[in-house]
Every structure is written in C-alpha cells, then in structure tokens.
Amino acid sequence: MNNYNSEFSVVGKPIPKLDAAQKAMGRAEYIQDIKMPGMLYGKILYSRYAHARIIKIDTSKAKALAGVHAVLTGEDVPGKMKMGFIKDNPPIKKGTVSSFRDEVAAVAAISPEIAKKALDLIEIEYEELKGIFDPEKAMEKDSPLVHEHLKSNVLKMPWNIHYGDVEKAEKESAFVVEDRFTTTWVTHCCMGTSGAVALFDASENLTIYTNTQIPSLAHKDFLEALKSMGLENKRVRVIKPVIGGGFGSKLDTYAYEHIAILLAYKCRKPVKIVFDRVEEFKATSTRQPTVIYIKQGCDKNGKLTFRDMRMVLDNGGHTSWGATTPSVMLMPISSLYRVENVKYNAKCVYTNNTYSQAMRGYGNPQATFAIESSMDILAKKAGFDRIEFRKINKNQSGDETPQGLKITSCGLEECIDAVKEELKFDGKNEKSVGTGIASLIHVGGGARIYGSDGCGAILKMDDYGKVDIFTGGTDMGQGLDNITAQIVAEELGLLAEDINVVHSDTDICPWDVGAHASRSTFVAGNAALGAAKKVKKKIQAFASKLFDVPAQEIELKNKLVFVPGDEEKSMPIGKLLRKAHFRPGGTMLMAEHFYDPDNQNMGKELKGNMSMTYSFGAHGAKVKVDEETGKVEVLEYVAAHDVGRAINPMLLEGQVYGGVVMGLGYALTEEVTVKDGEIMNANFRDYKLFTAKDAVKIKAPVIETDDKDGPFGAKGIGEPGCVPTAPAIANAIYDAVGVRIKDLPITPEKVLAALKEKNG
Amino acid sequence: MKEFKYLSPTSVEEAIDFHGQHSETARYIGGGTDVIVKLKDGWMEPDFLISLKKIQEMSELHKNNATGELSIGAMVTHATLEKSLMIQNEYPIIYDAVSNIGSLQVRNVGTIGGNLINAVPSADGAIPLIALDGMALLHGPDGERSAEVKDLFIAPYKTILKPGEILKKITIQPQAPHTGSAYIKFGRRAAMELPLIGIGVLLSLDDDLQTCTKARICLGVAGPIPIRAFDAEKLLAGKKINEEILIEAGKIAADESKVRDSVRGKAWHRKEMIRVQVKRMGLKCLEIIKDKN
Amino acid sequence: MITNISFLLNGDEISYDVKDHWTLLHLLREEMGLIGTKEGCGNGECGACTVIVDKLAVNSCLYLAVEADKKTIETIEGLASTEGSLHPLQQSFVDNGGIQCGFCSPGMIMSSKALLDENPDADREEIKHALAGNICRCTGYIQIFESVEAAKEMGGHDE
Structure with missing residues (x-):
C-alpha cells in the first residue's frame, strides 16, 4: 500500500531485525536464562494489607531453614536507600505499608523453592488501617491519610497551567460542551517478566543484569544505592540482557533491583x-487511572476557541515517575489542533492502590481519549462534519502552539485524508455499523523532561569494512539496533549486516537518557548518524589524498569509496581502511558523537518546545455493535502516521x-480489576489481552514528511500507535448506535x- | 511444587487399587491441565499421583453403529473431539463447546472427563453433555454405577464422585431424527476465555419440522453448578417453535438462572445474555434442522 | 520419586532420570539447559513454553516430564538444520517481522509448526485458531500471520 522513498540504499528498506x-x-538470552556459579535466588514478600502498621516481624524460622542465606526486612535497608520520583519509597518498607504491593521482607536461598518456603515462614503481625481507594474521595477533608506525615493525600506537585484567557474565550464561544471521562488501570504485560541478577566483585564493585529501558539512569540510581550502603567510590556496571518487552514498564528502577543488590552484598x-x-501483575506499575473533566468550545465557523481540562490521577501509595505524566498530557491538551486558550489542572492523589508508572504514551492515551471524544461531541453540537471539523482546526507546519511547541513537519491533514479515503465516512453504513476517527500529536524528536535529552555513540571501523557502533x-x-545499523550503513555506503550494534552495557556504551518518549530513532539515530558522518569525513579526507581529488567529490556506496564518473578512482572500502592503517603514522577510523537535541525543558512556566519535532497521526475504526449483547466488533482499522521517514518500513x-x-485492548478489553486495593485478575485468563483470534485487520498508511532535524528525516513512532485508538473506537460506537461511552474499557x-438507557 | 510419586496404571481396576493403597494421599490425574495448576499453587498436595493416561479404554471415542450410542472415554481430549468429523456433523453442540476451551495446547492435553470432574461453574464441557442427556459411567472401589451428567455436580469443585471413584466414560443415546443443537460461550475475547455465560440449546422437532418434541436449555456460570432451565424447556415442549416463543423461553431461562455479580461480569448482564443467547441458539438449532432436510 | 524415562528429543535418543514432579518445561530449561523454550506464565495461559509432543503442540509448563517417556519431543532448538540453516518457519518469522522482543517467538513458531505439519494449507482463520493460545504483546499478530503464510509457500513441513 505504501510507497517508500527509494533514493536510499539501506534506509527505507525492510531489513529483518538484526537479532531475529x-x-x-x-x-537469545533473557534475564530468565542467566545462571551463574554460586548464584542464589531471591524472593520478595509483599504486604497482606492495603494499609497497615507492621507491629512485629519474626524471621527466625525463615533464617533457620536449610539453604537460606539471608533474610531482609525494612530494618536492614539503609535509611537513605529510596526509590521513586521524590524518593519516598524504600525498597522494603518498615513502619507502615500503603499498598498490597509494598515489599515487607526478602530472602535469598540456594533454590527458588527454598526461597519460597522461607517466605512462608516469615511471621508478620499487622494492625490494619483504614484504606482509601478512590482518588476523588481521597481529596476530601476527612479522608484517611495514606501517609500521615504529609497531612494530605494530594501530592505537592501541582499542575496548574493557563495559556491565553479561557474564561473570556468561553463567553465568546458559539458552542461549548462539557463532559467527564474516566480511564482505568492497564498494564504492560511484557511477555518476559521483570528480573535482575546482581553481583559484587572482590573490590565490591557492582554488576547488575537487569531488565531496564534506562541503563544510564539506572546506573545513577544504583550508584546512589551503593552510597547509601556505605560503599563510596565504587563502580556500577548495568547490563541489560535481551528483554521480553518494555512499553515503559522499565523506566524507573524498582524494589526488586535494589533488593537483589542488598542480598548480593549481604551474601557476597x-x-x-x-x-x-x-x-x-501485582508488583509492576500500571498506566495511571484518571478522572478527566473537559470543557471545550468553538465559534460559529467551527474554530476551536478554548479547552479547559481538569484531572485527578490515582498516584497509588508511592510516587514514581508516573506522577510526571501530566507534563506529557499537557502536549495534546495544549496542542492537538489549534486552540489558543488552554487551561489544565491536574492533581496526583495518594491512595492505597498500586502505584502507576510510565506506559506507552505516558499520559497521552488518557488525555487524547477525552479530547478526541469531546471533539466529536462538539462537532455534532456545532453542526459540523467530524472530518471537516478536525480539518478546520488542524495543526500546520510553522505553528507555535500556546505551550510553545514549534510545529515543523506536520502531516496531520494527510493522515486524516488517508483515514477518510480508506473508511469513506459517507454515513452509508448498514445498521449498527459505524465509523470513528481520532487524531494524535506526540513528541517525535526527543523530549526534554530530564536535564539531558542526549545520547552518545562511538563508532569504530576494522580493517575490512566492518563497523562496531556502541x-x-x-x-x-x-x-533500535536496526535503525542504528541502517543509518550508519547508509551514511558509510555499507550493508546493514556490516554494522554490529553494541548497546545496553554502561561499561562500554555512552550515556543516554533512555528508551522513552519515542525518542530513540530520532536521538540515538542522530547520535549514530553524527558519528558516521565524522568517520565518513575521515574516509573522504584520506581518499582525497589517495585519488588526488577534493574530498567533497568522493562518495561511499556499495562498499566502495569512489569518485563518480572516474572508474580509475575507486577502491573497496576495506582496502582503503588497510591503506590508512598499515603505513607509517597510520590511523584507524573511529569517531564519537554526543547528540543532545536543541529542545527545551519546560521549566516552572510549563512552556517551551519540549521536542525537536512532533509526530502526528489519525486513526479510523469501523465497528459493528451487537445491540442485543453490547459486544463491539472491529471490522476495519486504519492507522495513518506521519513518521517523517520510514527508516525500516x-x-x-x-x-x-x-x-x-x-x-484496542485499552479501548475494549483490558483492565486491572482492583478491589479495595487488591488486584483480582493477576493472570492472562482474566486480564484480557487481545489473542491472535481477536486480532483485527489493520491498514497503516505511512506519511513521509521528511523532517528537517530527523536522521534521514525520521521522527519517533514507538508510542503513537496506541494513542488515539480508544477515542477512535468510542467515536465509531457512537456513530453506529448513538451511545457515548466515557469510561474505559468499553x-x-x-x-x-x-443502549438500554437510550432506548428506555 | 511438592514432590510426589507418579503412578501409571494400565487399567481402571489397577488405578482404583493404587488409590486404595494410598487413599488419603493419592489423587488421580487426567490430562493435567487443571491438576498441575493446582499442584503448583499448593491447592493439592498428594504423595501419589495416579495417571489415567495409560488406560486404553478411557481414551476411546466411538459410536456404536448398531445402537447409535455415542461413547466418549473420560480421557478423550478436547482436541480429539474437536477434530472428529463425526462430532462436527452429528453433535455440533459438543464441537461448539470443546473447540473454544482454553488454547489448542490445552485442548491437545486436557480431557473431557477432567473438565467435568474439575466442576468449575464455568466448565464448557458439561453443558453439551447435559443437553444431550449424557450418562456418566463411574467406577470405584465398590464397583460401577452410572449417573446423569446433569447430576454429577454438587457445588463448585465438588461432584458426586466418592473417594477413589473414577469417571470412566460418558454415553449418549441416539437423538431423534430432526434434532439440532448449539452452544455459545459468551466472553469479552474471541479465545482463551472462561465464559461469562455458557448457553447450550437442543431442540428436536416432529416430522412437521415445527412442533417441539424435546427441548434442552442448559446454562453454565448461571449458578454454582451447570443447570437446566426446566421451565423454559417446558414452555417449548409440544409447541411450534418460532422466534417469538424462543424469546419467551429466553426470558424464562433468565429468570430461572441464579446468576451473580463477580469480578468477571455483572449479574444483570449475564441475565441479559441468557435471554438473548437462548433465543439465538434456539434459532441456530432450527437452522441446523432445516439444513439437514 | 525418580523415574527413568527415554524419549526422542529433536532427533536425539535421550535417557534421563527425572523427578516425578518436574514439568517438561523444568526438565528442558533448568536440567538440560535448553533455554529456547520460555516460561511466560506457568499456567498454560500464554503459550511461550509451547513444544511439540508426538506432533501435538502442548504447554510444557503443564506437562509432567515423566509423561514424556517414549514420546517424540520437538523444541525450538531442533528446528534449524545441523548445517545451521533456519527452518522455513524460523526464516519466515525473521523475514516478515514476526519477531520483536522475541520472548513469545519460540512458542509461536512451535505452534505454527504443529499447525503446518498437520495442515500445510492452513488459511488465515485456521492460523488464528491455532495460535490463539500464544500471546504476543509486541506485534499485534499481523506480521506473525504473514510469517506463517509465507512459510506455507516455502514448504518443508513434516508430514
């Protein structure tokens, strides 16, 4: 269906994944597969209550069990060892527990079976405390407090933003709609579960193999952990083995990693x-549940006048990076479609539920569900066609949004058109069948939510034309391994298979903020491209002397270094590399490049161009609703994305x-069922991921807008695919049977x- | 998992004998897809596990051409039933139920007998066998006895089987000439589901192809054990079957059910599904009968 | 509580003393070091541990090792030829984007193999039915279906 750019040799080609x-x-060796001589198995004991005081812990029976090497409780954790965004979460709790997933003890033993048995022998006396599980109720004055010393359940991290003048704009609007939406807990369900192997060498340096998306930030966290243990000036090496899925679940460091470190140190x-x-299911973090109030309006020409949103986010018992998702929610709220006057208020509220974290989209799916559902409601009220209404308000190249996002390349309209072309939207559907559309904006060129948004790359060539890139x-x-290889190969005139990509080892690889925010193709891609360009320059400089022509006339292609049009002046790259190396004063070709995009941290004002470029897309769904059962069948799905450039289609x-x-799972089937803080469906039978039999027909038109800052024009695409899905489905259901579902999953x-309410 | 000794007798008598020797600490295992989960979770901690896999006669599926009796050994796997052309053609209700139990991997190992004995309210396997008036043949230390499949269940996870007793096979008598049967598992997903509600309907019609001579309406997850909606069946018996009367039967069946709210689904919706699906399965039965004529 | 079993594993005759309570998955992974077979849930709900026993795809996490006695077992490690070339299904999963994180891939490929060995002409619906017990979180399944369909064309399935 898609025609990809063919001006390149390696970029734009469907080259199989290098490790496939x-x-x-x-x-492939995953964390599950790693075994080491003398290795012990750690297991963690979790709280029996959502909220309780620990009165007494007796570990004597567990310690006495043959094969047990160590038993830890909160008392054994250094006071300064804390996790989370505001460091409020020790890896093993003492005093009070504030959710079922709170760690209360851990053991290391010679086998997993013995470790499990030892957990059963730990005796804990609790005094149960009243729990609070509804974030809106937790904001009320007389609510039980999750953390008494904080005096309030509302996190002191207010998101309060006002661009333009919303009150004035509302008064001047011709049409205004107002609604409440809710989204619930969903979870990543990585097929490979979380895990870590920690070990210390004789000098008390730590090596930790762990499932992480943030090797460099994890490195920092673990250095701090060692420091809290009194191990100053020690080294930490973080190695990520092959991992069975990320999806944002591995953007923090977790208790199990810290506990593995403590146990490894104690047992040596x-x-x-x-x-x-x-x-x-129970001890990894979910996507934030939200309660969303949205009000937006337009003038009589259909132009959006204002958007006013208020959210309550369930923070759970502890504060992870998840509490910062409003910073990303702000992006669609302020900048999906042109809207000048924007207000956004979000409160993260402690409850005795599980705490949430990053999950593919980082708040964007929740915000977009409300915005795009509301867009349909407003279009209908104002009497506009849904597609037209969106096109009236479309983002365009050159825009600067109220938040300060600078829109460079923008294929939103083309995406909307692609959806319209595939699904028609002519209102001529059979009974109970309907179509829906929803658009998206997402960061596509990094996201400066941390001090640095950079990534380093080190490139070295051997004597034969092969490349190692770290x-x-x-x-x-x-x-990302392919993206890196294809970019480097394209630049150096090699094949992807000539490029060995080494990643995820902090002893060897340069710094990177992590695989998040759909930033890797753009940022790591630019880092690799920068290194490749430097090496290319060196090759050209050497060949320039060899061929006696100006460097800029020299090209690299098909593993050859040559001057176009001059058959004499051509040499296999390996030969050239050897000529450069094996001579007096010889050199090998290497280069490093650290790419830190020129994007802005939003700062206190919450304004700034957080990404170098933005990805756009539009999704369309055609559904059939069984009006007797309420079941929704997705007949067709179109996901059109502006990706800048497809490095690998x-x-x-x-x-x-x-x-x-x-x-689609988020829209229709998935939810972590939580009852008084306890997860009731911690298995694949009751947590309803789509199976192969549920899979639907999807068309994925790709719009290439050749972004000026992207490597070969590319923007990020990791998260956008799941951002506008739920509103596209909700809008299609409304089109089919006239009911508006505002709570996920549908x-x-x-x-x-x-339907019963509508039909009386 | 706690350690145990695995025994594999080759006859029912030998199995019962093994059980007798170790009574309190022995458990039978069929395909194992339920038992092994229970062993792993520590819900079951036997010292002896007596496998029924090597007992040839329990794995036999055949139809007696002379009498028309269908005999399904308790150790016949769901996949064997699913793949059998005879089952597909003559007992579509069994096919409907077994072809969507768990995954293919589970159906390749899990057995129809195990599905019955496990006695969960959501067992798909029981509904068609009840609708077909299946008889269960039990063999225990005191010899053989038989019971209607519908009477096997006492409570969730509890059957009438006595200690040491084995469900050997299920037999089904030939159906009247104009019979149709169908089952639906209603769930959120298309596969890997426990039913939110399971509905099996069987209708036999007179030679006029209109008058109902026999009706069976069987419901899973509509109570602690699989149930028959007797009032709804009574409504249909002797009447001419059309959509209107099936709608009425659905309403009655829904009223007869003892559905509950659970983590998996709400009672009111389950009731609605009974109402709708009894009608739909009834219509499907009529279509099957029509197609055969 | 220890039983000696003999079985054919990827073409090799194996004799092994197994503990009666071991699952086949435990025997393969923990005792024999065949890490290709993955454990995704341990309860027969994800299919990552799928192996083929006497031509049938089974969850090795719900299959006792002792019951492998006298059986023919195929695991992911047995698919590629001894000269190193990939089995058509493996090649097809590689070429068609059927693999992302790869954790479900061995089980997915084994389920696909059991299907095509039995039904070399399996259509899309039959593929979906046969793979419904293999959960994948990365691909949305589409490229997996395409991989199986492309492998069909490549042939080489055991009869």
Missing part, C-alpha cells in the same frame, strides 16, 4: 530475582500494528447499559 534469527532459534554471591506472572540507545525489541509497521492492538456491559 537468534531469537527465532531460541538462543550473585543473587537473581525474577518475577513470576502473578508478581508481574550506542547509548536501548533496544527492547522495537528495533517493516519494523515501522510492526510498531504501528502492535501499538494499535495494545490500544465493555459489552457498558454498551448494553447505555
């Missing part, structure tokens, strides 16, 4: 902690398909209840 054969043969042996599936970027299955489409299906119960 290894994975297809079952040879390698300690491995790997979650089982139940633990993965990148800060992290491959977690999404294919096959992997790109894989990101889109995977994102869409994750988004289950048959909710649809049928709404």
Whole structure:
C-alpha cells in the first residue's frame, strides 16, 4: 500500500531485525536464562494489607531453614536507600505499608523453592488501617491519610497551567460542551517478566543484569544505592540482557533491583530475582487511572476557541515517575489542533492502590481519549462534519502552539485524508455499523523532561569494512539496533549486516537518557548518524589524498569509496581502511558523537518546545455493535502516521500494528480489576489481552514528511500507535448506535447499559 | 511444587487399587491441565499421583453403529473431539463447546472427563453433555454405577464422585431424527476465555419440522453448578417453535438462572445474555434442522 | 520419586532420570539447559513454553516430564538444520517481522509448526485458531500471520 522513498540504499528498506534469527532459534538470552556459579535466588514478600502498621516481624524460622542465606526486612535497608520520583519509597518498607504491593521482607536461598518456603515462614503481625481507594474521595477533608506525615493525600506537585484567557474565550464561544471521562488501570504485560541478577566483585564493585529501558539512569540510581550502603567510590556496571518487552514498564528502577543488590552484598554471591506472572501483575506499575473533566468550545465557523481540562490521577501509595505524566498530557491538551486558550489542572492523589508508572504514551492515551471524544461531541453540537471539523482546526507546519511547541513537519491533514479515503465516512453504513476517527500529536524528536535529552555513540571501523557502533540507545525489541545499523550503513555506503550494534552495557556504551518518549530513532539515530558522518569525513579526507581529488567529490556506496564518473578512482572500502592503517603514522577510523537535541525543558512556566519535532497521526475504526449483547466488533482499522521517514518500513509497521492492538485492548478489553486495593485478575485468563483470534485487520498508511532535524528525516513512532485508538473506537460506537461511552474499557456491559438507557 | 510419586496404571481396576493403597494421599490425574495448576499453587498436595493416561479404554471415542450410542472415554481430549468429523456433523453442540476451551495446547492435553470432574461453574464441557442427556459411567472401589451428567455436580469443585471413584466414560443415546443443537460461550475475547455465560440449546422437532418434541436449555456460570432451565424447556415442549416463543423461553431461562455479580461480569448482564443467547441458539438449532432436510 | 524415562528429543535418543514432579518445561530449561523454550506464565495461559509432543503442540509448563517417556519431543532448538540453516518457519518469522522482543517467538513458531505439519494449507482463520493460545504483546499478530503464510509457500513441513 505504501510507497517508500527509494533514493536510499539501506534506509527505507525492510531489513529483518538484526537479532531475529537468534531469537527465532531460541538462543537469545533473557534475564530468565542467566545462571551463574554460586548464584542464589531471591524472593520478595509483599504486604497482606492495603494499609497497615507492621507491629512485629519474626524471621527466625525463615533464617533457620536449610539453604537460606539471608533474610531482609525494612530494618536492614539503609535509611537513605529510596526509590521513586521524590524518593519516598524504600525498597522494603518498615513502619507502615500503603499498598498490597509494598515489599515487607526478602530472602535469598540456594533454590527458588527454598526461597519460597522461607517466605512462608516469615511471621508478620499487622494492625490494619483504614484504606482509601478512590482518588476523588481521597481529596476530601476527612479522608484517611495514606501517609500521615504529609497531612494530605494530594501530592505537592501541582499542575496548574493557563495559556491565553479561557474564561473570556468561553463567553465568546458559539458552542461549548462539557463532559467527564474516566480511564482505568492497564498494564504492560511484557511477555518476559521483570528480573535482575546482581553481583559484587572482590573490590565490591557492582554488576547488575537487569531488565531496564534506562541503563544510564539506572546506573545513577544504583550508584546512589551503593552510597547509601556505605560503599563510596565504587563502580556500577548495568547490563541489560535481551528483554521480553518494555512499553515503559522499565523506566524507573524498582524494589526488586535494589533488593537483589542488598542480598548480593549481604551474601557476597550473585543473587537473581525474577518475577513470576502473578508478581508481574501485582508488583509492576500500571498506566495511571484518571478522572478527566473537559470543557471545550468553538465559534460559529467551527474554530476551536478554548479547552479547559481538569484531572485527578490515582498516584497509588508511592510516587514514581508516573506522577510526571501530566507534563506529557499537557502536549495534546495544549496542542492537538489549534486552540489558543488552554487551561489544565491536574492533581496526583495518594491512595492505597498500586502505584502507576510510565506506559506507552505516558499520559497521552488518557488525555487524547477525552479530547478526541469531546471533539466529536462538539462537532455534532456545532453542526459540523467530524472530518471537516478536525480539518478546520488542524495543526500546520510553522505553528507555535500556546505551550510553545514549534510545529515543523506536520502531516496531520494527510493522515486524516488517508483515514477518510480508506473508511469513506459517507454515513452509508448498514445498521449498527459505524465509523470513528481520532487524531494524535506526540513528541517525535526527543523530549526534554530530564536535564539531558542526549545520547552518545562511538563508532569504530576494522580493517575490512566492518563497523562496531556502541550506542547509548536501548533496544527492547522495537528495533533500535536496526535503525542504528541502517543509518550508519547508509551514511558509510555499507550493508546493514556490516554494522554490529553494541548497546545496553554502561561499561562500554555512552550515556543516554533512555528508551522513552519515542525518542530513540530520532536521538540515538542522530547520535549514530553524527558519528558516521565524522568517520565518513575521515574516509573522504584520506581518499582525497589517495585519488588526488577534493574530498567533497568522493562518495561511499556499495562498499566502495569512489569518485563518480572516474572508474580509475575507486577502491573497496576495506582496502582503503588497510591503506590508512598499515603505513607509517597510520590511523584507524573511529569517531564519537554526543547528540543532545536543541529542545527545551519546560521549566516552572510549563512552556517551551519540549521536542525537536512532533509526530502526528489519525486513526479510523469501523465497528459493528451487537445491540442485543453490547459486544463491539472491529471490522476495519486504519492507522495513518506521519513518521517523517520510514527508516525500516517493516519494523515501522510492526510498531504501528502492535501499538494499535495494545490500544484496542485499552479501548475494549483490558483492565486491572482492583478491589479495595487488591488486584483480582493477576493472570492472562482474566486480564484480557487481545489473542491472535481477536486480532483485527489493520491498514497503516505511512506519511513521509521528511523532517528537517530527523536522521534521514525520521521522527519517533514507538508510542503513537496506541494513542488515539480508544477515542477512535468510542467515536465509531457512537456513530453506529448513538451511545457515548466515557469510561474505559468499553465493555459489552457498558454498551448494553447505555443502549438500554437510550432506548428506555 | 511438592514432590510426589507418579503412578501409571494400565487399567481402571489397577488405578482404583493404587488409590486404595494410598487413599488419603493419592489423587488421580487426567490430562493435567487443571491438576498441575493446582499442584503448583499448593491447592493439592498428594504423595501419589495416579495417571489415567495409560488406560486404553478411557481414551476411546466411538459410536456404536448398531445402537447409535455415542461413547466418549473420560480421557478423550478436547482436541480429539474437536477434530472428529463425526462430532462436527452429528453433535455440533459438543464441537461448539470443546473447540473454544482454553488454547489448542490445552485442548491437545486436557480431557473431557477432567473438565467435568474439575466442576468449575464455568466448565464448557458439561453443558453439551447435559443437553444431550449424557450418562456418566463411574467406577470405584465398590464397583460401577452410572449417573446423569446433569447430576454429577454438587457445588463448585465438588461432584458426586466418592473417594477413589473414577469417571470412566460418558454415553449418549441416539437423538431423534430432526434434532439440532448449539452452544455459545459468551466472553469479552474471541479465545482463551472462561465464559461469562455458557448457553447450550437442543431442540428436536416432529416430522412437521415445527412442533417441539424435546427441548434442552442448559446454562453454565448461571449458578454454582451447570443447570437446566426446566421451565423454559417446558414452555417449548409440544409447541411450534418460532422466534417469538424462543424469546419467551429466553426470558424464562433468565429468570430461572441464579446468576451473580463477580469480578468477571455483572449479574444483570449475564441475565441479559441468557435471554438473548437462548433465543439465538434456539434459532441456530432450527437452522441446523432445516439444513439437514 | 525418580523415574527413568527415554524419549526422542529433536532427533536425539535421550535417557534421563527425572523427578516425578518436574514439568517438561523444568526438565528442558533448568536440567538440560535448553533455554529456547520460555516460561511466560506457568499456567498454560500464554503459550511461550509451547513444544511439540508426538506432533501435538502442548504447554510444557503443564506437562509432567515423566509423561514424556517414549514420546517424540520437538523444541525450538531442533528446528534449524545441523548445517545451521533456519527452518522455513524460523526464516519466515525473521523475514516478515514476526519477531520483536522475541520472548513469545519460540512458542509461536512451535505452534505454527504443529499447525503446518498437520495442515500445510492452513488459511488465515485456521492460523488464528491455532495460535490463539500464544500471546504476543509486541506485534499485534499481523506480521506473525504473514510469517506463517509465507512459510506455507516455502514448504518443508513434516508430514
């Protein structure tokens, strides 16, 4: 369906993932597969209550069990060892526990079975405290407090933003709509569960193999952990093995990693902690549940006048990076479509539920669900066609949004048109069938939410034309290894297979802020491209002397270094490299490049161009609603994305398909069922991921806008696929049967209840 | 998982004998897809596990051409039933139910007997066998006895089987000439589901192809054990079957059910699904009968 | 509580003393070091541990090792030829984007192999039915279906 740019040799080609054969043969080593001599197995005991005081812990029986090497409680954790965004979360709790997932003890033993048995022998006396599980109720004055010393459940991290003049704009609007939406907990469900292996060498330096998307930030966290343990000036090496999926779940460091470190130090042996599936559901973080109030208006010409949004986010018992998701929610709120007057207020509220974290989209799916549902409601009220209404308000190249986002390349209109072309939208559907559309904006050129948004790359060439590139970027299955290889190969006139991409080892690889914010293709890609350009220059300089022509006339292609049009002046690159090396005063070709995009940290004003460029897209769904059961069948799905440039179309489409299906789960089937803080469906039977049989037909038109700052014009595409899925479905359901579902997931119960209410 | 000794008798008698020797500490295992989960979770901690896999006669599926009786050994796997052309053609209700139990991997190992004995309210396997008036043949230390499949269940996870007793096979008598049967598992996903509600309907019609001579309406997850909606069946018996009367039967069946709210689904919706699906399965039965004529 | 079993594993005759309570998954991964077979849930709900026992795809996490006695077992490690070339299904998953994080891939490929060995002409619906027990969180399944369909064309399936 898509025609990809063919001006390149390697970029734009569907080259199979570099590690796919290894994975297809079952040879890739995941954390589950790592075994070391003398290795012990760690296991964690979690709280029996959502909220309680720990009165007494007796570990004597566990310690006495043969094969047990160590038992830890909160008392054994250094006071300064804390995790989370505001460092409010020790890896093992003492005093009070504030959720079922709170760690209360841990053991290391010679086998997983013995470790499990030891957990059963730990006796804990609790005094149960009253819990609070509804974030809106937790804001009330007489609510029980999750953390008494804080005096309030509302996090002291207010998001309060006002661009323009919303009150005035509302008064002047011709049409205004107002609604309340809710989204619930969903979870990543990485097929490979979380885990880590920690070990200390004889000099008390730490090596930790861990499932992480942020090797460099984890490195920093673990250095701090060692410091808290009294281990000053020690080294930390973080190695990420092959991981069975990320999706944002590995953007923090977690208790299991810190506990593995503590146990490994105490036992002076390698300690491995790997979650089982139940633990993965209960002790990893979810996407933030939100309550969203949205009001927006337009004038009589359909032009958006203002958008006013208020949110309450369930923070759970502790504060992770998840509490910063409003910073990303702000992006669609302020900048999806042109809207000058914007207000946004968000409160993160402590409850005794599980705490949330990053998950693909980082708040954007929640915000976009409300915005794009509301866009349809407003279009209808104002009497505009849904597609027209969106096009009236479309973002365009050259725009600067109220938040200060500078829109460079922008294919939003083309995406909307692509959806319209595939799904028609002519209102001529059969009974109970309807179409829906929803658009998205997302960061596509990095996201400066941390002091640095940079990534380093070191490139070296051997004597034969092969390249090793050491990148800060992290491959977690999404294919950054290919993107890196294809970019470098294109620049140096090589094949992707000539490029060996080394990543995810902090001893070897340069710094990178992590695989998040759909930034890796753009940022790590630019880092690799920068290094390749430097090496290319060196090659050209050497060849210039060799061929006696100006350097700029020399090209690299098909593993040759040559002057176009002059057959005499051509040499296989390997030969040229050897000529450069094996001579008096010889040189080998290497280069490093650190790319830190010229984007802005939003600062206190919450204004600034957080990304170098933005990705746009539009999704369309055609659904059929069974009006007797409430069940929704997705007949067709179109996901059109402005990706700047497809570096690898096959992997790109894989990101889109995977994102869409994750988004469809969010829309229709997935929810972590929580009852008084306890997760009731910690298994794949009751947590309803789409199966192969549920998979739907998806078309993925790709719009190439050749971004000026992207490597070969590329922008990020990791998250966008799952951002506008839920509103596209909700809008299609409304089109089909006239009911508006405002709470995710859209289950048959909710649809049928709404139909019954509508039909009386 | 706690350690145990695995025994694999080759006859029912030998199995019962093993059980007798270790009574309190022995458990039978069929395909294992339920038992092994229970062993892992520590819900079951036997010292002896007696496998029924090597008992040839329990794995046999056949139809007696002379009598028309269908005999399904308790150790016949769901996949064997699913793939059997005879089951597909003559007992579509069994096919409907077994072809969507768990995954193919589970169906390749899990057995129809195990599905019954496990006695969860959501077992798909029981509904069609009840609708077909299946008889269960039990064999225990005191010899053989039989019971209607519908009477096997006492409570969730509890059947009438006595200690040491084995469900050997299920038999089904030939159906009247104009019979149609269908089952639907209603869930949120297309596969890997426990039903929110499971509905099986069987209708036999007179030679006029209108008058109902026999009706079976069986419901799963509509109570602690699989149930028959007797009032709804009574409504249909002897009447001419059309959409209107099936709608009425659905309403009655919904009223007869003992659905509950659970983490998986709400009672009111389950009731609605009974109402709708009894009608739909009834219509599907009529279509099957029509197609055969 | 220890039983000696003999079985054919990827073409090799194996004799092994197994503990009666071991699962086949435990035997393969922990005892024999065949890490290609993955554990995703341990409860038969994800299919990552799928191996083929006497031509049938089974969850090795719910299959006792002792029951492998006299059986023919195929795991992901047995698919590629001894000269190193990939099995058509492996090659096809590589070439068609069927693999991202790769954790579900060995199980997915084994389920696909059991399907194509039995039904070399399996259509899209049959593929979906056969793979419904193999959960994948990365791909949205589409490129997996395309991989299986492309492998069909390549042939080489065991009869």
